[in-house]
Amino acid sequence: MSEPVDPSGLTVGIVGGGQLARMLALAGYPLGLHFIVLDPAKDACAGQVATQLHGEYDDPDALDELARRCDVVTFDFENVPAAALEHLAAEVPVAPNPRALGTAQDRLAEKTLFRELDIPTPVYAAVDSREELSIAVATTGLPAVLKTRRFGYDGKGQRVLRERADLDAAWAELAGHALILEGFVPFTRELSILAARSADGTTVFWPLVENVHTGGILRLSRAPADAEALEATARAHAQAVLDALDYVGVLAIEFFDVGGTLIANEMAPRVHNSGHWTLEGAETSQFENHLRAVCGLPLGSTHAVGYSAMLNFIGRLPEPGPFLATPGLHWHDYGKAPRSGRKVGHATLRTDQPDELEHALARLQPLLAAD
Ligand code: AMP
Secondary structure, three states, rough: OOOOOOOOOOOOEEOOOOOHHHHHHHHHHHHEEEEEEEOOOOOOOHHHOOEEOOOOOOHHHHHHHHHHHHHHEEEEOOOHHHHHHHHHHHOOEOOHHHHHHHHHOOOHHHHHHHOOOOOOOOOOOEEOHHHHHHHHHHHHHEEEEEEEEEOOOOOOOEEEOOOOOHHHHHHHHHHHOOEEEOOOOOOOOEEEEEEEEEEOOOOOEEEOEEEEEEOOOOEEEEEEEOOHHHHHHHHHHHHHHHHHHOOOOEEEEEEEEEEEEEEEEEEEOOOOHHHHHHHHOOOHHHHHHHHHHHHOOOOOOOEEEEEEEEEEOOOOOOOOOOOOOOOOOOEOOOOOOOOOEEEEEEEEEEOOOHHHHHHHHOOHHHHHOOO
């Protein structure tokens, strides 16, 4: 066995200074870790709790400084230029590795990997011209979803095609980007799995999470999902992806559940919004285990402590006052300015019994309606 690492005094660099970087830092201080985030934004919210380097993600001087000042580097969003991570990886350990990031950045590469690993996906075809769009529709049928291969998130860069007449408008909007057309999946619900893998291959999984999206943005997660029969398959799929990419850190995979069959939608090579409940609802949070993995520390238990629901606050934060006294409620204000469509905070409700959770959640409906 290798020598145990002493985390005290290690400095973790994070490319990106959003709420995920902020929650990573807050989870890492009790372990004795230090943090430096790289973000060009003056008001990056992780900059309120960690040292911030102000610089573009592809600025070689900023990347060199980050590498020089950190023991290991990770990232908090998947649109970091792959070349920037390669640059960093030449100077400092980077986890997850640039290949994992590159695969997750491209919906076509991601689905190709899923297929190679026998993980079911929607029917899909690459689309690079209007003619290819017509040909692809013949493969997927209608309805279908036309998506940009890169830089899409929270439902951005995608159009649902319901009839042939929709093709021209969708093409006019998305032409110029490399695209992928996917068959529309008539799912019964959406589930995600989060896993953390260490460099020695040790892997831990949190229980499946059930997610509700509105307008492509996650609004509500419940964990553990009532999905015992699907846990083993979801874990096997995640393990296959983690091993194939020699992955270190937390990975999330989003699935459609179609009558008991899991169809993989996409993966995120980072801590994920559907894992925020783990801060209070699991023995070890996704943030802490991501840090443990990238720093070479043993992973902690992912055991769920009771039942949790996570409510996302989009656009603006509701007044916490009327809700803070709710037993089991935990408030997270990301310190971000309000803006339409922006994730500005979340709340987790944790209870010991599942029926208590549903009762308490019903009383929190105004929080879900807030926007
Ligand atoms: P994505 O950015 O790919 O995660 O898509 C955002 C949301 O759009 C998903 O969580 C689904 O609710 C919906 N969606 C995306 N792709 C499909 C699909 N092929 N079939 C049905 N719904 C989809």
